[in-house]
Amino acid sequence: MTSRNASIIVIGDEILSGKTQDSNIKFIADELSAMGILLAEARIIPDSKSKIIQTVNELRNICDFVFTTGGIGPTHDDITSSAIAQAFGLELEINQEALKIMTEKYEKRGATLNEGSKKMAIMPQGVKIIKNSATSAPGFKIENVFVMAGIPWVMQAMFQEIKIHLLASFSDLGSSPFYTQSIEIFIGESIIAKQLEELQAKFPEVAIGSYPFKANEIWGTNINFRSKHKDLIEQAKIEFKLILEDLNK
Amino acid sequence: MTSRNASIIVIGDEILSGKTQDSNIKFIADELSAMGILLAEARIIPDSKSKIIQTVNELRNICDFVFTTGGIGPTHDDITSSAIAQAFGLELEINQEALKIMTEKYEKRGATLNEGSKKMAIMPQGVKIIKNSATSAPGFKIENVFVMAGIPWVMQAMFQEIKIHLLASFSDLGSSPFYTQSIEIFIGESIIAKQLEELQAKFPEVAIGSYPFKANEIWGTNINFRSKHKDLIEQAKIEFKLILEDLNK
Numbered sequence: 001m002t003s004r005n006a007s008i009i010v011i012g013d014e015i016l017s018g019k020t021q022d023s024n025i026k027f028i029a030d031e032l033s034a035m036g037i038l039l040a041e042a043r044i045i046p047d048s049k050s051k052i053i054q055t056v057n058e059l060r061n062i063c064d065f066v067f068t069t070g071g072i073g074p075t076h077d078d079i080t081s082s083a084i085a086q087a088f089g090l091e092l093e094i095n096q097e098a099l100k101i102m103t104e105k106y107e108k109r110g111a112t113l114n115e116g117s118k119k120m121a122i123m124p125q126g127v128k129i130i131k132n133s134a135t136s137a138p139g140f141k142i143e144n145v146f147v148m149a150g151i152p153w154v155m156q157a158m159f160q161e162i163k164i165h166l167l168a169s170f171s172d173l174g175s176s177p178f179y180t181q182s183i184e185i186f187i188g189e190s191i192i193a194k195q196l197e198e199l200q201a202k203f204p205e206v207a208i209g210s211y212p213f214k215a216n217e218i219w220g221t222n223i224n225f226r227s228k229h230k231d232l233i234e235q236a237k238i239e240f241k242l243i244l245e246d247l248n249k
Numbered sequence: 250m251t252s253r254n255a256s257i258i259v260i261g262d263e264i265l266s267g268k269t270q271d272s273n274i275k276f277i278a279d280e281l282s283a284m285g286i287l288l289a290e291a292r293i294i295p296d297s298k299s300k301i302i303q304t305v306n307e308l309r310n311i312c313d314f315v316f317t318t319g320g321i322g323p324t325h326d327d328i329t330s331s332a333i334a335q336a337f338g339l340e341l342e343i344n345q346e347a348l349k350i351m352t353e354k355y356e357k358r359g360a361t362l363n364e365g366s367k368k369m370a371i372m373p374q375g376v377k378i379i380k381n382s383a384t385s386a387p388g389f390k391i392e393n394v395f396v397m398a399g400i401p402w403v404m405q406a407m408f409q410e411i412k413i414h415l416l417a418s419f420s421d422l423g424s425s426p427f428y429t430q431s432i433e434i435f436i437g438e439s440i441i442a443k444q445l446e447e448l449q450a451k452f453p454e455v456a457i458g459s460y461p462f463k464a465n466e467i468w469g470t471n472i473n474f475r476s477k478h479k480d481l482i483e484q485a486k487i488e489f490k491l492i493l494e495d496l497n498k
Contacts, residue, residue, distance in 0.1 A: 013458055016288040017475055018278035019429065020460075022271075025293065029267035039265040041300075042293040044274065047458075051290075074439040075459040076446035116439030151461065180268065190323040190365030197325035209262055209296075210324035211269075212400065226266055 003228070004064040004173065006032055008042040009055055011070035011080055012150055015044050023152050024069045031159060033178045035166065036228060037065065047071060052083035060087075060145050065166075067159075070150030072139065074116040081140075084147055085124035095123040098138050105136040131161045141165075180226045181233050183240065187247070188212065188219040195243045196223070203236045205229055252477070253313040253422065255281055257291040258304055260319035260329055261399055264293050272401050273318045280408060282427045284415065285477060286314065296320060301332035309336075309394050314415075316408075319399030321388065323365040330389075333396055334373035344372040347387050354385040380410045390414075429475045430482050432489065436496070437461065438470040444492045445472070452485045454478055 008028050014020040025042045032039050040063055045051045052071075060066045071080030085092045098121040099113075106113045120137035130139035130146065134157035139148045141162075148158040167174045189196075189210045200208045209224040223240065225233045257277055263269040274291045281288050289312055294300045301320075309315045320329030334341045347370040348362075355362045369386035379388035379395065383406035388397045390411070397407040416423045438445075438459045449457045458473040472489065474482045 013456060013475075014460060014473065015274070016278055016291065017427065017429065017456075018275055018280075018282050018288075019458075019473060019475075021275045025264070026267055026270045029265055031267075033267050039267075040295065042265065044291040046289065073459070073461060074442045076442070076449050077458050114439055116442035119439075119442065178266065180266065190363055190368075193323045193325070193365035193368065200325050207262060207266075209268075209326050210322070211263060212322060224263065224268060226262075 003036055003038040004170070005038040005040040006065040006067065007040050007059045007063045009052075009059065009066065009068045010042065010044040010150075011047060011052060011068060012044065013047045013077070016046055024150070024155055027152065027156060028067055028069075028159065031163065033180075035163065035173045036176045036178060037173065038178075047077050047079060049079050049083045049086070052080060053087040056084060056087045056145060060143065064144060066145045067148065067162075068145065069148050069155050072120065072137070072147060072149055074119045078119075080147060081123050084142065084145065088124060088142060090124040090126070090142075092122050093125050094118070094121050095127065095129065095140070097129050098123060098140070101129070101131075101138055102136045130158050130165075133157045133160070176228045178226055178228055179230050179233055180224065181237060182225070183223045183237065184220060185223065185244065186218055186220040187244075189221040192221070192243065192247070199236060199239060199243065202239070203227075203232055206232050206236045208236065252285060252287040253419070254287040254289040255314040255316065256289055256308045256312045258301075258308065258315065258317045259291065259293040259399075260296060260301060260317060261293065262296045262326070265295055273399070273404055276401065276405060277316055277318075277408065280412065282429075284412070284422045285425045285427060286422065287427075296326050296328060298328050298332045298335070301329060302336045305333060305336045305394060309392065313393060315394045316397065316411075317394065318397050318404050321369065321386070321396060321398055323368045327368075329396060330372050333391065333394065337373060337391060339373040339375070339391075341371050342374050343367070343370050344376065344378065344389070346378050347372060347389075350378070350380075350387055351385045379407050379414075382406045382409070425477045427475055427477055428479050428482055429473060430486060431474070432472045432486065433469060434472065434493065435467055435469045436493075437468040441470070441492065441496070448485060448488055448492065451488070452476075452481055455481050455485045457485065 015022045029039050071078045123140050127140035127142045132138045134154045139158045148155045189212050206227040211222040213220050227233050264271045278288050320327045372389050376389035376391045381387045383403045388407045397404045438461050455476040460471040462469050476482050
């Protein structure tokens, strides 16, 4: 069974400089997994217009969905909207729906939208707004590209809106999530490498991953089973347990 | 002043599935920054041979250095060495130096190298070994590509060896690191967006980043100054403080 696939583009000098630990990729990866969308790739790129254009245009042509985070704020280093417009060959405009949402939210807290904040309503022509329950400025969607904020809690609020949209738009999403199960063993992975390879060959629809760890000076292995088919995971686990019993004989 | 640049390729289904939070990118980013190497891009890709080949070949041609993490263990999902060989059009061989190191380390702890572990000595022809003080199996270097383990503490041990090699091989590295300074203000970034843009234009050699945060329901901004020139950072900070004083008038 083929899955829809997606990619993430994290736009942020602060990640590449080592200043900040990214956490957006893991959050989105978890959400995609639960919807049954395969995350094909994630890229962290700098606040560079040409790089954003090139990366967005490359990935939107090979992935069903592209999610970007970062660079939609009001300052000089926020160039994502302008880069996305250029990637799609569109002009920028003040998005009236975004401006209305922002104006209302500002008024509600007794503030007025200043010129800096207004920049956040400037978007490529004809985009669809991604609502944002966390702060005032929305994200936007154009074709298969979803443009979100970089601040994790703001991005997460936007992603909830995207999720509702995706589940409503694509009937195959959500109904067949990826399931994951792990077995932790205190055996080094080299000892079971051959058997695991055979097990993987026998269960092509279960991705079997082997992850070594060391605890109290002893090597162990985390065997991970991932599939859209719960029953196949269970079968693979049973066979794996038989392998372990054989080893202990 | 131009810097040498680098890219990171994290090879790991476990990151893309959401199972594991990557921490290798931040570690390497910090180390590169201290050496004065610009991290141009980081990509997280699956355990897919064709994807590894394509990504390595793309990035090694546009970056001075490429660092890969993951996929050099003994199990079926460890395909990095084989993919790198193919990317460079080389055959795989048992690397005698790696085999010797591993055999000695195993003997030292009273163990014998099993067939599974021996797989970790299979590398592309003619590579240079990257020593590993943490565990037995080394990484390797081929041209400008450095191939490391995925387990963070093992990767970090390998990176220390790479650092020594890089600093010894390139006299321009290490002597001009990137410096970073931050100023935290309790002013929303939209209020100072215009002034920051002017400040950035005045100091093209200082990357000025603006990162909003919210603490106790109040919006603040983290202004980040990054440059190889400490003095320019200081000058930019002085001018920024004048901007703040003007705002408070």
